[in-house]
Amino acid sequence: MELLTALAIGLLFAFGLYQFLRRNLIRSAVGLIILSNAINLFLLSTGAYRGLVPAYVGDPLQHSDALPQALVLTAVVISMGGFAFITAMLSGIVHRYRSGDSDDVSQLKG
Amino acid sequence: MNFLAWVFFAPLFCLLAALGVSLWARSARSSVRLGLLVSLAPLAAFLSVAAVLPRVTAGNPLRLNLPWMPSLGLEAAFFLDGLGALFALLISGIGVLVVLYAGYYFADHPEDAPRFFSLLMLFTAAMLGLVLAGDVITLFIFWEGTSVVSFLLVGFKHKDEAARRGALRAFWITGGGGLALLFGLLLLAEMAGSTRLSVILASGPVLRAHAHYPLALVLIALGAFTKSAQFPFHFWLPGAMSAPTPASAFLHSATMVKAGLYLVARLNPALGGTDLWFWLFSLTGMVTLLVGAWLGLRQRDLKALLAYSTISQLGVLMMLLGQDTSIAFKGFVIGVTAHALYKSALFLTAGAVDLAAGTRDLTKLGGLWKTHRGLGLAAGVAGLSMAGLPPLFGFLAKETLLAAVTHPNIPPVTSLVFTASTVIAGALMLAQAGRFVVDTFFGERPAAQPPARPLARAVAVLCAVPAGLSLLLTSLPEPEPIAAFLASAASAAYGGPVKVSLALWTGINPPLVLSVIAVSLGLFLFYRRARVIADQEFFSAWAGRPNLETPARAALRLLDRAAAVSLRTQSGKLRRYLAVILAASSLLVAYALLRQPIAFQSLAVPTPDLAGGLGVLRLFALLLVVGASAASVFLQRDLMAVLALGASGLSVAVLFALEPAPDVALVQIVVDLLVTTILILALRRIPRPLREQANDRRTASGSVRDALLAAAGGLWMAAVTLISLTSRPRVSIVTPFYEANAKPLTGARDVVGAIVLDFRGFDTLIEITVFAVASLGVYTLLRRGLGLYRAAHEMPADEKPHRSFLMGIGGQRPSALVRLLTDAILPLSMVIAVVHMMYGHDQPGDGFTAGVMVALATGLWHIVYGNREARRRLPWLHPTPLVAAGLLTVLVSASLGAWISGSFLSAVDFGKLWGLSLPPGFALSTAFFFEVGIFLVVLGSAARMLDTLAFGEEAAPRQGG
Structure with a gap:
């Protein structure tokens, strides 16, 4: 199961990267989300041990590791806020450059 | 807390004023009235310092310690003795004048006034904090505060290229000096074992004997020299004259440039008295004194002339601080006071002249006496004080200075050099004062100039106040309290008793004789000023300008060239940057992974652990995640891709739930819905042709490159995850703490x-x-x-x-x-x-x-x-x-x-x-x-x-x- 999980996360990451690199700006936004999903899954896998039940006080079975969960929770929320901002920027870029192609956005160069 | 300690809230008045102005004064109609209102803040500060003078003069400093970051041993400590009180009085007193004056200065542009007043009050607060600080860290924070606000004030006319350049240069120099100062102060605190000034001041012998003493001293001196515009860092001060004149009068004559002097005087009892101290400060001061006086005479801009004479005067004071005699410190306090009074009067006059005549260029000025007598009178009195003539306070300052440099404690040859340079600089100062007053107010107004505008009577009065004070201080019927106060300031800086008397006439003695020589020489220079200036121009054309401005410019040019080179490597295309970043990080991770052997046996046989049914669910969720993500890549229509993304995000939530991490799963579900909604809304905003155009432009080679990069990234991600998953269980230190304490500490x-x-x-x-x-x-x-x-x-x-x-x-x-x-x-x-x-x-x-x-x-x-x-x-x-x-x-x-x-x-x-x-x-x-x-x-x-x-x-x- 470990190998399958690792493969799935790797595939997810690869799909995310590929989308992220595409010219269509909307697709790169999609890629960003897939990437952050992959990374959140990976972060959960950094938990120190495998749990059988959620981390609730009083349950005698082995809890899952609460620390990465709390961190992932924060990461999910923050990336959500960042994503909304990126979408707004993307929308602004499209209107300003009259193009949905990230290669047309080349005024970064001073 | 002693009730007198409320004096330490003086900076707070100004801070509140700054806040108030920036919040409520946006629509101020009359800058004069706003100035009147704002001036209450420095006035309150002035009065609160004045109220504690009897106690401070009696030699009982006030203290206030507030805990700040106790875990780091930091506290906001404040401390007020004679020296601090002298500076605080000058800052707040001149602050009142400057604020009132600025009201008139901005009368024609009332929309700029609120911003100016709030910056000015912010600066006053920082400056007061600096001289009231009782802890080197507190002091440093206020020190940097003055640098930052000064940057904003110098660049106040931010649409003017010269103002921006001047502001940036002032900030580079003082900011760089600030860094040196920080290191110096930290070293000092380390040596003394405490950041508190009182401890540092009490551990003088230990500090002076310490191996790091020279390093700490030089670093601190760098901070003081840059702030107080000492040679070779003096060149930022004339550039900073692009500030509005009230700010120049305040920052660049009376207060900020004196911060360096204050710091040196403050630390003298702890660090002073060594040979290094003597040479460092006296020589720097002497060179600055000569350079400033020499360069000042030939300036045509009134403010530039004042700036160079300020540099010269700062040099004088720095030189005095280098000496180890009580009379030098008497000279220091009298000099600081005299300079603050006459120089602020002259700066305010320069601004008024600018308003009245429309120019500050000395070659286009003249004859203002006929129309602006009050202003002329104020400038005349201040000019006489600057020239060091009796019966003004400046005379007393010069006499004391001459007495200090001819003190028998100074080695004979050195004393001769000091005396000669003081006399020469004194003569040049007199000529400059003469130029300022005579060439502005007397002679004929050039015919090509428009007639001078009338000014509000209050402007002349405001210019006359500090000028009048320089006259008043020497002719008080009861000078004793003021003399005693100045003596307490001088003693605090000297670290021993200093006697101060304000009597002008002390009999015929060497200082008086030297003074007469300087005055005669000065009168001669003034009389032949046209000739002297022409000679100076000739000389400087021949000698070049030996200062740090040239290297500073060269450094900036080098930076520009480096930027041009690096720009050539930049394509400006986002995706290319991304590709480079991804390829590089893939290589880095690969290197890190290949250095340690992976446990290959775990790669060998995939053993799906389907026990308990949950395993099947997990497998299913994994397939769903991967399948939906693949769909989002391969589906042609953007809307479909977004919906596939939503499905993939929900499957991720299932995976979270199976972890089991139900909290994360819940949040993931709502976030996924929100993300999908936002993306669909964004799709609606981007016209479809634009999106499809981007798809059509895709090239096969580009797609292959992207796919390779993605595959490499995915491979390493899978490897890292596998290592992480197969090395379980690991030891966790933090989680058991949370597990054990969740219920008892938080009730959850x-x-x-x-x-x-x-x-x-x-x-x-x-x-x-x-x-x-x-x-x-x-x-x-x-x-x-x-x-x-x-x-x-x-x-x-x-x-x-x-x-x-x-x-x-x-x-x-x-x-x-x-x-x-x-x-x-x-x-x-x-x-x-x-x-x-x-x-x-x-x-x-x-x-x-x-x-x-x-x-x-x-x-x-x-x-x-x-x-x-x-x-x-x-x-x-x-x-x-x-x-x-x-x-x-x-x-x-x-x-x-x-x-x-x-x-x-x-x-x-x-x-x-x-x-x-x-x-x-x-x-x-x-x-x-x-x-x-x-x-x-x-x-x-x-x-x-x-x-x-x-x-x-x-x-x-x-x-x-």
Whole structure:
């Protein structure tokens, strides 16, 4: 199961990267989300041990590791806020450059 | 706390004034009246310092220590003795004059006045803090504060290229010196074992014998030299004259440039008295004195002339601080006072002349006496003081200076050099003062110049006040109290008793003779000034200008060239940067991974562990995640890709739930819905042809490159994950602590919730703030930014939004069933939200999920009823008040917790505290209020995101939101 999980996360990451690199700006936004999903899954896998039940006080079975969960929770929320901002920027870029192609956005160069 | 210690709140008056002006004075009609009002702040500071003078003069310093970061051993310590009081009086007293004067100065541009006043008050606060600081760290913070505000004041006319350059240069120099000072002060604190000034001052012998003494001294001196414009760092001061004249009068004559002197004087009892000290400060001071006096004479701009004479005077004072004699410190305090008085008068006059004649160029000035007698009189008195003539205070300053440099303690040859340079500089100063007064006010006004404008009488009066004081101080019937006060200041700087008398006539002695020589020489130079200046021009053309300005410029040019070179490597294409970054990080990770052997046996046989049924579910979820993500790559239509993304995100939530991490799974579900909605809304904003055009331009080689990069990234990600998963179980230090303490410390069963809300509550507070700021960013970008951009570039607004968003689904009235569902879903979501908030501490769910759920429900209303109708039906949905209320709830409950149990955001169960009977499982605790605050913030922010992305800049901004 470990190998399958690792493969799935790797595939997810690869799909995310590929989308992220595409010219269509909307697709790169999609890629960003897939990437952050992959990374959140990976972060959960950094938990120190495998749990059988959620981390609730009083349950005698082995809890899952609460620390990465709390961190992932924060990461999910923050990336959500960042994503909304990126979408707004993307929308602004499209209107300003009259193009949905990230290669047309080349005024970064001073 | 001694009640007299309220003197340390003097900076606070000015800080409050700065705040008040920037908040409420935007629409000030009359800058004069605003100046009158603002001047109350420095006046209050002045009076509070004056009130403690008797005690300070008697040699009892005041102290105030406030804990700041006790865990680091830091405290905000304040300390006031004679030296600090002298500077504080000068700062606040001249501050009052300058503020009043600035009111008239800005009379023609009242719109600039509020910004100027708030900066000026900010500066006064920093400067007062600097001289009241009783701890080197406190001192340094105020020191940097003066640098920063000075930068803003010098660059006040920010549309002027020269002002920006001058500001930047002043900031580079003083900021660089500030860094050196920080290192020096830290070293000093390390050597003394405390950051407190009183400890440092008491451990002089230890410090002077310490191996690091020379390094610390040189670093501190660098800070003082840059701030006080000592050679070779003096060149920033003339450049800083692009500041509005009231600021120059204040910062660059009376206060900020004296900060370096203050620091050196302050530390003299601890660090002074060594040979290094003597040579470092006397020689630097002497060279500065000569350079300033020499360069000053040939300036044509009134303010530049004053700037160079200031440099020269600062050199004099620095030279005095280098000596180890009591008379030098007498000379120092008298010199500081005299210079502050006459130089502020002259600066204010220069500004008034500029206003009246329309120029500060000496070759275009003359004959102003006929129209502006009051101003001429003030300038005359101040000029006489600058020239060092009796019966003015400047005369006393020069006499004391001459007495100090001819003191028998100084080695004979050195004394001769000092004396000669003092006499020469004194003569040059007299010639400069003469040029300032005579060439401005007497002679004939050049015919080509327009007639001088009349000025308000108050301007001349304000210029005359400091000038008059320099006359008054020497002719007081009762000079004893002031002399005693000056003596206490000098003693504090000297570290031993100093006697000060204000008597002008002390009999015929060497200083008087030297003074007569200097005056005669000065009169000669003044009389032949045209010739002398011509000679100077010739000489400087021959010798060049030996200072740091040339290397500084060369360094900047080098930086420019380096930038040009690096620009050549930049394509400006985002995707190329990304590709380079990804390839490089893939290589780095590969290197790191290949250095350690991977446990290959775990790669060998995939053994799907299907025990208990959950394994099957997990396998299924994994397949779903991968399949949906693949679909989002390969589906051609963007909308379909976004929907596939949504499906993949939901499968990720299933994986979270199987971890088992139910809290994360819940949040992932609502976030996934919100993300999908936002993306669909964004799709609507981007015309389809533009998107498809980007797809069509794809090349095969580009796709292959991207695929290779993606495959490499995915491979390493899989490898890292596998290592992480197969090396379980590992030892965890933090988690057991949380597990053991969740219930006893926070009363929560849910360990994840306890970590988020209690153990790491501050993080969460920042997190929701970030979320709110992100929503503000969306709003600003789309509603404000795009509109402004369109207006600036005369682009037409987009076509009217799709009708369905105004009229409901498909532009038609939705069916009764749909409306019923819509009506039902909002209260339902609210009930779920309340349950989440009440019981989130023991069960999955939290304020964030609750907020997003309700926001999504309101989003449905917008879709079904149309934008306008939904707004009419949901009058309570105003994002800004919701966010504000949420943040306030969190802050208030966290502060209550701090009040009750002593630390911010600590868990307090109010229900138990007040003996309320509540339903079982629900605790009226800080955590609950935190959840409510998060809910409100997230609801407001998410609603604003959806609203702005859906309706863009076309919609009329909603009231209050």
